[in-house]
Amino acid sequence: xxxxxxxxxxxxxxxxxxxxxxxxxxxxxxxxxxxxxxxxxxxxxxxxxxxxxxxxxxxxxxxxxxxxxxxxxxxxxxxxxxxxxxxxxxxxxxxxxxxxxxxxxxxxxxxxxxxxxxxxxxxxxxxxxxxxxxxxxxxxxxxxxxxxxxxxxxxxxxxxxxxxxxxxxxxxxxxxxxxxxxxxxxxxxxxxxxxxxxxxxxxxxxxxxxxxxxxxxxxxxxxxxxxxxxxxxxxxxxxxxxxxxxxxxxxxxxxxxxxxxxxxxxxxxxxxxxxxxxxxxxxxxxxxxxxxxxxxxxxxxxxxxxxxxxxxxxxxxxxxxxxxxxxxxxxxxxxxxxxxxxxxxxxxxxxxxxxxxxxxxxxxxxxxxxxxxxxxxxxxxxxxxxxxxxxxxxxxxxxxxxxxxxxxxxxxxxxxxxxxxxxxxxxxxxxxxxxxxxxxxxxxxxxxxxxxxxxxxxxxxxxxxxxxxxxxxxxxxxxxxxxxxxxxxxxxxxxxxxxxxxxxxxxxxxxxxxxxxxxxxxxxxxxxxxxxxxxxxxxxxxxxxxxxxxxxxxxxxxxxxxxxxxxxxxxxxxxxxxxxxxxxxxxxxxxxxxxxxxxxxxxxxxxxxxxxxxxxxxxx
Amino acid sequence: xxxxxxxxxxxxxxxxxxxxxxxxxxxxxxxxxxxxxxxxxxxxxxxxxxxxxxxxxxxxxxxxxxxxxxxxxxxxxxxxxxxxxxxxxxxxxxxxxxxxxxxxxxxxxxxxxxxxxxxxxxxxxxxxxxxxxxxxxxxxxxxxxxxxxxxxxxxxxxxxxxxxxxxxxxxxxxxxxxxxxxxxxxxxxxxxxxxxxxxxxxxxxxxxxxxxxxxxxxxxxxxxxxxxxxxxxxxx
Ligand SMILES: Nc1ncnc2c1ncn2[C@@H]1O[C@H](COP(=O)(O)OP(=O)(O)OP(=O)(O)O)[C@@H](O)[C@H]1O
Ligand SMILES: [Mg+2]
Numbered sequence: 001x002x003x004x005x006x007x008x009x010x011x012x013x014x015x016x017x018x019x020x021x022x023x024x025x026x027x028x029x030x031x032x033x034x035x036x037x038x039x040x041x042x043x044x045x046x047x048x049x050x051x052x053x054x055x056x057x058x059x060x061x062x063x064x065x066x067x068x069x070x071x072x073x074x075x076x077x078x079x080x081x082x083x084x085x086x087x088x089x090x091x092x093x094x095x096x097x098x099x100x101x102x103x104x105x106x107x108x109x110x111x112x113x114x115x116x117x118x119x120x121x122x123x124x125x126x127x128x129x130x131x132x133x134x135x136x137x138x139x140x141x142x143x144x145x146x147x148x149x150x151x152x153x154x155x156x157x158x159x160x161x162x163x164x165x166x167x168x169x170x171x172x173x174x175x176x177x178x179x180x181x182x183x184x185x186x187x188x189x190x191x192x193x194x195x196x197x198x199x200x201x202x203x204x205x206x207x208x209x210x211x212x213x214x215x216x217x218x219x220x221x222x223x224x225x226x227x228x229x230x231x232x233x234x235x236x237x238x239x240x241x242x243x244x245x246x247x248x249x250x251x252x253x254x255x256x257x258x259x260x261x262x263x264x265x266x267x268x269x270x271x272x273x274x275x276x277x278x279x280x281x282x283x284x285x286x287x288x289x290x291x292x293x294x295x296x297x298x299x300x301x302x303x304x305x306x307x308x309x310x311x312x313x314x315x316x317x318x319x320x321x322x323x324x325x326x327x328x329x330x331x332x333x334x335x336x337x338x339x340x341x342x343x344x345x346x347x348x349x350x351x352x353x354x355x356x357x358x359x360x361x362x363x364x365x366x367x368x369x370x371x372x373x374x375x376x377x378x379x380x381x382x383x384x385x386x387x388x389x390x391x392x393x394x395x396x397x398x399x400x401x402x403x404x405x406x407x408x409x410x411x412x413x414x415x416x417x418x419x420x421x422x423x424x425x426x427x428x429x430x431x432x433x434x435x436x437x438x439x440x441x442x443x444x445x446x447x448x449x450x451x452x453x454x455x456x457x458x459x460x461x462x463x464x465x466x467x468x469x470x471x472x473x474x475x476x477x478x479x480x481x482x483x484x485x486x487x488x489x490x491x492x493x494x495x496x497x498x499x500x501x502x503x504x505x506x507x508x509x510x511x512x513x514x515x516x517x518x519x520x521x522x523x524x525x526x527x528x529x530x531x532x533x534x535x536x537x538x539x540x541x542x543x544x545x546x547x548x549x550x551x552x553x554x555x556x557x558x559x560x561x562x563x564x565x566x567x568x569x570x571x572x573x574x575x576x577x578x579x580x581x582x583x584x585x586x587x588x589x590x591x592x593x594x595x596x597x598x599x600x601x602x603x604x605x606x607x608x609x610x611x612x613x614x615x616x617x618x619x620x
Numbered sequence: 621x622x623x624x625x626x627x628x629x630x631x632x633x634x635x636x637x638x639x640x641x642x643x644x645x646x647x648x649x650x651x652x653x654x655x656x657x658x659x660x661x662x663x664x665x666x667x668x669x670x671x672x673x674x675x676x677x678x679x680x681x682x683x684x685x686x687x688x689x690x691x692x693x694x695x696x697x698x699x700x701x702x703x704x705x706x707x708x709x710x711x712x713x714x715x716x717x718x719x720x721x722x723x724x725x726x727x728x729x730x731x732x733x734x735x736x737x738x739x740x741x742x743x744x745x746x747x748x749x750x751x752x753x754x755x756x757x758x759x760x761x762x763x764x765x766x767x768x769x770x771x772x773x774x775x776x777x778x779x780x781x782x783x784x785x786x787x788x789x790x791x792x793x794x795x796x797x798x799x800x801x802x803x804x805x806x807x808x809x810x811x812x813x814x815x816x817x818x819x820x821x822x823x824x825x826x827x828x829x830x831x832x833x834x835x836x837x838x839x840x841x842x843x844x845x846x847x848x849x850x851x852x853x854x855x856x
Contacts, residue, residue, distance in 0.1 A: 171718060178708045178719040185706040189720045190694035190770050207781055 006141025017149035025210030026248040028204035034180035041106040044230030045113040050212025051221035076210035083205020084407030105596040111589030128216035231429030234422040241291020248566035283571035348568035349471040351552035353521035362494025366427025373541030375526025382446040390454040397527030405519020412513040430540040447537035627676030651816040654826035658811040699772030709752025720769035757788040777808040
């Protein structure tokens with residue numbers, strides 16, 4: 001391609017146009033978070049649904065300039081109302097529950113909306129209609145720019161201005177800003193918070209829907225939009241600064257431009273560049289370009305957690321009984337169950353490593369699949385390209401992932417609470433997109449096949465024992481870490497970051513190390529997993545997988561040894577039951593939502609209350 | 621105006637208030653004295669509905685309010701000024717006042733920013749200054765002014781004189797008496813005995829979450845004050 005000045009100008013304008021939709025989603029996310037402290041993971045889904053609904057509305061109205069814009073605005077209103085419905089029916093019940101549970105509920109909504117969209121709109125990618133009157137192109141020094149891009153470029157600053165006026169010049173805006181700072185106080189001053197939340201949720205969802213709708217002529221509609229968008233929106237919010245709407249615009253422009261120019265430099269994955277920019281921004285300004293220190297950062301996750309204690313005698317006996325059971329299992333059950341048990345063991349190890357970060361470390365990761373899938377891909381690539389034997393691959397995979405975790409951790413530990421979680425999700429999505437997009441190396445969507453264990457371990461029973469030894473060993477090592485000085489320091493860091501800092505412990509270094517340790521063991525689980533399956537697909541790195549692990553940890557509970565194991569077992573069994581049905585994501589999503597609504601104080605808490613005493617040390 | 625009966629409030633499993641009771645008559649200024657941690661703030665938060673009491677009855681203007689959320693209590697005409705002020709630091713003075721604004725109430729001249737700036741001239745000088753950049757005294761003025769914007773018939777003030785210079789405290793006392801003249805009933809928590817003596821009509825002493833002494837302010841016995849309020853070193 002001929003790269004004239006015109007080409008670069010057009011490339012720049014394209015980036016600006018791409019930024020518009022992203023800005024709308026991100027500022028909606030930011031607004032909702034500011035007031036309700038909910039990180040709405042379903043925001044990307046709202047965006048996707050906005051695109052689909054606009055597609056059908058525009059098609060439904062007949063041709064004409066009016067129909068197009070009416071369809072777009074109406075689609076945004078529809079999405080706004082969907083958002084209100086979700087807020088009123090679901091989230092309103094959960095205010096006051098631990099943040100992690102609210103998040104989980106919104107992730108349930110993501111799954112439900114994903115399957116509903118597939119059912120309603122079909123799995124085919126849709127090509128958007130052209131905007132009437134803007135179907136042509138303008139010629140900029142010999143390079144063509146679609147006219148519609150110009151419209152997109154104008155829309156974002158327009159919305160930015162309107163939002164600014166709304167927030168600064170209306171009573172509603174003042175109330176929103178007041179509630180963002182101090183909900184309780186504005187409640188005591190006579191402001192009905194519930195109604196305010198609902199209105200903010202409407203506006204936020206409306207903006208997401210509008211974002212999805214306006215990009216329709218440019219990007220169409222497809223089912224991958226939800227998670228891709230939420231990850232990008234998180235990056236925008238982190239880079240721009242939580243709660244800052246001009247910051248969101250600035251960051252969206254940066255990300256848009258990166259996407260636009262990035263293709264020229266690194267066509268396989270433009271997200272890699274996003275990673276670099278995010279990295280630079282976080283190093284220079286940890287609270288984002290225009291963010292203020294403190295906003296949102298101190299919203300830590302309150303994990304319902306009892307004081308950790310070394311295992312009691314009863315617990316140890318139970319453990320022993322389980323061990324014996326595991327040992328004799330191959331005699332009792334068939335190959336199919338054995339494979340399932342192998343899988344459970346690996347998931348248990350992976351979720352234990354997540355627990356290690358979350359419980360004692362106090363760091364919630366939405367991106368643990370990056371480590372698990374990273375391990376799987378590392379092993380698979382080693383085998384595929386270097387014919388590495390299984391033994392070596394299983395050894396190298398955890399080390400490589402540990403390194404990856406160290407790098408990701410190095411950035412993430414600069415943030416805390418929700419911010420950090422968002423960042424882990426963004427990193428995981430970047431890792432996923434590399435694997436997904438870089439087809440020549442990773443096989444892309446087709447995955448890597450024929451990754452089988454060495455001869456001696458190829459028997460299912462042998463592999464079962466191998467897995468059991470390594471995962472139980474891994475789990476015990478992780479557990480051991482929790483009760484070493486390192487583990488105690490981690491818990492101290494979690495409970496009082498400031499104090500720990502002031503007595504001269506390097507908080508970031510400890511947290512970073514915890515990332516690496518978790519990464520190593522998740523990588524080990526992933527490395528083994530690929531040999532048990534014989535293949536690996538990008539799904540292992542995708543965000544839903546991360547939430548599977550979170551789910552296992554939450555399902556299992558806080559008891560260090562058995563929690564993640566029980567969670568993994570329950571989840572794998574559940575998954576096995578429903579994955580044969582057509583709309584299993586829908587079912588899983590509903591289960592997530594119902595569990596959270598049924599146990600708003602945490603599944604963990606409820607179980608702990610009932611059974612905790614039984615397993616506690618008697619002398620306590 | 622306000623009656624509180626047999627209020628029991630918990631934080632988690634810890635009981636903080638034990639059968640707390642008190643009453644404020646219309647137009648009266650009632651002072652709550654008590655040591656740090658006695659439960660004054662908790663009493664106020666229970667009345668407002670910020671913390672939900674486990675049992676007990678709170679009547680405001682003859683209506684039970686113990687189950688109402690804070691915004692509804694406020695709408696009935698009960699204003700709250702918290703001890704830590706809680707100014708919206710990113711909002712200007714005028715915007716802070718706007719948050720507190722409620723519809724006018726029959727029989728009371730409605731408060732407007734202009735009227736409040738007469739009462740608190742310091743605030744009127746820079747109405748667009750951000751709340752976070754105000755001095756401590758100015759913030760105290762602003763938090764009272766903000767609550768007044770709700771046109772309350774009664775206000776609850778939690779340690780208004782805390783951390784203020786004597787001149788400002790004197791000014792504050794005059795403001796409170798001025799509000800009383802306007803017909804606003806006042807319930808306030810204080811550590812500063814002089815201040816309490818100057819503005820108060822009646823006094824309660826809170827001790828370990830319940831009322832242990834009650835009298836007209838002029839009759840407050842030095843003995844009771846010594847026993848329940850004064851700092852005791854080593855004793856406990
Ligand atoms: N959120 C909370 N959780 C648990 N305990 C609390 C909480 N808030 C207050 N307490 C406890 O309740 C008791 C009463 O506190 P309260 O703030 O009502 O006292 P106070 O009389 O207002 O004291 P001060 O004069 O210091 O303001 C104290 O022992 C305090 O430690
Ligand atoms: Mg107090």
